[in-house]
Amino acid sequence: MNPVIQCDNITHSYGKKLIYENLCFSVEEGSVVGLLGRNGTGKTTIINILNGYLRPRSGVCRLFGEPMDRLSPATKARVGLLLEGHIQHTYFNVRQIERFYGRFxxxxxRDAYYELLEKLQVTPTQRISTMSCGQRSQVALGLLFAQDPDLLILDDFSMGLDPGYRRLFVEYLREYARAGKKTVFLTSHIIQDMEMLIDDCIVMDYGRILLHRPTKEILEGFRRYRFTAPGPVPEKLEGLWNTSAIGNRWETYSFLDGEHVAGLLAPFGAENLRAERLSLEDAFIGLTGKY
Amino acid sequence: MVKAILYKEWIKTRRSVWLAAAVMAGCTAYAFVESGQEFRLSGAVQVWYGAIVKDAPLLPAVMQWVPAFVGVLLSLSQFVPEMTDRRLKLTLHLPAGEDALLASLLAYGAVVLVLLYALTCAVLAVGFSAIYPPEIVGNMVLDSLPWFLAGICAYLLTAWICMEPVWRFRIAYGLVGACLCAFFFVDGPAGACLPAIPYLTLFTLLCFFFPFHSAGRFKEGAR
Structure with missing residues (x-):
């Protein structure tokens, strides 16, 4: 299967601050991929690079095989872009913005846009500048659905949305992606929303990708282990993630099963080892750490 | 594509365009009122003598700044919303050539200004031809041409400044732009600017490409 997004050896820095070094990943056609990372790990930066709004120090990203800084109009028509904060042309009203984009x-x-907007308490002549962030998000989503792109790139789609609008956004998006076999690449701070939506997770750390795996594999295989130990346990042990303690109560995270983890911790006198299943948010904390 | 861009720019700037039209109309009316007042106070012979022998200007001094003011106003109303929240990304993401999109934005503003200036110039020429001979009216139109070119130049240079993503560069461009615009306001006797008009026109056309430089820097993510 051809990758819709392909990033090869992206290195970028802001001044002396390195954001990534030799970042490589790809997104396959028809998949829904979430880019997760803590603040400052460069999620928006990668979205900007992908769309050609930032030239990295080195490396290249391709959308549908075209380099990011030379996307043809035909390829742009296949890419729906949602900017962070659901940014739109606020001087338009609901009807005008549809008329404007429809010509491109x-x-x-058109019907997909108006069907979604019927659920909102807005009139066709209401200006976008007078809308709440939630209403604006639905206008942006309606425009994306009307565009019917093959690839959706959504930058922090949950930003500023209340739980109701977030859920509405996720449900519509999930239905749209599944029904139309669309490729979706998205970032969000609210990881519990991603759990319902994404097939694959890319977890970013400062300067690199920590993990790129199917969400199902993470939810089924990644565990938190709690245990007690009389003395110190090394923070870094092969196969264990973010081992930490409060008093003599320890916790660690791992893709290994309980037997393997017990074997790794035995030299440190670990007792009362118990495994816990994790939500995606807990798994994210386990992978990236609390601090 | 062009129709859609014109539609968007009109929705965005229509209030500013009406305001600019009102300013131009107000200044035109003021020029006629002042001229009429001079005829009443000084008498036709004195005014004609001043215009023919002493090269006294027909238009009030404030008129020279109005086209530039209107150009800056239109440019700000067009490009500040594009740069707020970096919305220019939305425009550049449209499925059309980026240079063609940008050229359409600039062409919209330039055409609006040319129409406003042409209308103002025509009204002034027709109005003054009722009281002055054609040679003097012709000189008035020629002498005011650099001011109208300055208006278009100010529009393009303001677009160049607005689209620049880095503030310190904006300040530098602002200073450069002010110096460049000064060439359009050099004083001289009636008709003295005639030899400079082709060069000023050429320079104004050259300014059309300046905003592309800022848009290129915006695309590269300059900080």
Whole structure:
């Protein structure tokens, strides 16, 4: 299967602060991939690089095989972009913005836009500048659905949304992606929303990718282990993630099963070892640490 | 594509365009009122003598700054919303050539200004031709041409400054722009600017490419 997004050896820094070094990943056609990372790990930076709004120090990203800084109009028509904060042209009203975008896209589905907006308490002549962030998010989503792109790139789609709008956004997006076999690449701070949506997770740490695996594999295989130990346990042990303690109560995270973890911890006098299943948010904390 | 861009720019700037039209109309009316007042106070012979022998200007001094003011106003109303929250990304993401998109934005503003200036110039020429001979009216139009070119130049240079992503560069461009615009306001006797007009026109056309430089820096993510 051809990758829709392909990033090869991306290195970028802001001044002396290195953001990534030789970052490589790809997104396959028809998959929903979430880019997770703590603040400052460069999630928005990668979205900017992907769309050609930032030139990295080195490396190249390709969308549908075209380099990011030379995307053809035909490829741009296949890419739906949601900017962080659901940024839109706020001087338009609901009807005007649809009329404007509709002239650019050959597959424009006007009805998809108005169907979604019918659920909102907005009039066709209401200006976008007078809308709440939640209402604006639905306008942005409606425009994306009407564009009917093959690839959706969503930068922090949950930013500023209350739980109701977040859920609405996720449900519509999930339905849209599954029904149309669309590729979606998204970032969000609210990881519990991602659990319902994404097939694959890319977890970023400062300067690198920590993990790129199917979400199901993480949810089924990654465990938190709690145990007690009389003395110190090394923070870094092969196969264990973010081992830490409060008093003599310890916790660690691992993809290994209980038997293997017990074997690794035995030299340190670990007792009362018990495994816990994790939500995606807990797994994210386990992978990236609390601090 | 062009129709959609024109639609967007009109929605965005229509209030500013009406304001600019009102300013131009107000200044035109003021020029006629002042001229009429001079005829009443000094008499036709004195005014004609001043215009023919002493090269006294027909238009009030404030008129020379108005086209530049209107150009800056239109440019700000067009490009500040594009740069707020970096919305220019939305425009550049549209499925069309980026240079063609940017050229359409700039062409919209330039055409609006040319229409406003042409209308103002025509009204002034027709109005003054009722009281002055064609040679004097012709000189008035020629002498005011650099001011109108300055308006278009100010529009393009303001777009260049607005689209620049780095503030310290904006300040530097602002200073450069002010110096460049000064060439359009050199004093001289009636008709003295005639030899400079082709060069000023050429320079104004050259300014059309300056905003592309800022847009290129915006695309590269300059900080």
């Amino acid at each position: 896209f050959p597959k424009w589905k």
